Amino acid sequence: MEMQMNRTMISRSSAFVALAVATASLPVQSASATVSNTVMHHMSSADWQAMRETAGWSRLRSKLVRWKHLPSDWDGNDGVAPSCDTTDACSAFLEELQHVEAPLPEAMVAGDGEVSYEWSKGEAFASASFTADGAIFIFLRETEKTIPLRLELSSLDLAALNPFFQRIGAFA
Incomplete structure (x- = not known):
């Protein structure tokens, strides 16, 4: 024992x-x-993979925290840090992505405080952008032959993002 x-x-x-x-x-x-x-x-290799994926999601969340605390003019072009509202919306979005077992996105921050996530695989491309004014822009195209998904929201609404969450698994 x-x-x-x-x-x-x-x-x-x-x-x-x-x-x-x-x-x-x-x-x-x-x-x-x-x-x-x-x-x-x-x-097991499955345990190791799960641990690496968890680490990847943790790194994305850490980036958000760092970006929220960027100093004024962080990019040399009067850059501003993402607002708390933007980073809160991004955190909720990341939680849902992890919950639906989406692949890890590439993350970036722009000088105007916008946070974006991107996925690409062959012809497929997807992006989610969270602007400083709270708007969210979603784009997803699996192939050149499919009709792309385009969503524009004035604020985070996870239910309205369900079509995106259902299709993002194609990027795994």
Whole structure:
């Protein structure tokens, strides 16, 4: 019983170290000194992939926090940080994307405080832009032959975004 508890504690510790490696916040050399190869081999490839995906979503959320605190003129062109309303809408959007198991998007911030996410795969392209005034612009095209999805919302409405959430899985 006690031995099993210790093994569980080691496995949890290993998972945190592996997560730190996956997010590049801990060098691999430090991780190998911290976690034995035996423990790392107990992780299935599905567990490892799930941990890497979780780390990816965490990095996206961390970007939002950093962007919210950008200084004035951060881009040398009078750039402004995204507003709290913009970053809050983006956070809710990211939560829903993760919930529907969407692929990780590329994230970017513009000098006017707009936050955008993009996906591309072959001919397919999708984007979601969150403007400083609260508007949200969605575009999704699976192939040149399909009719693109275009949505323009004055504020975040997750129910109105369902057609997007249903189709974004094509980018996996």
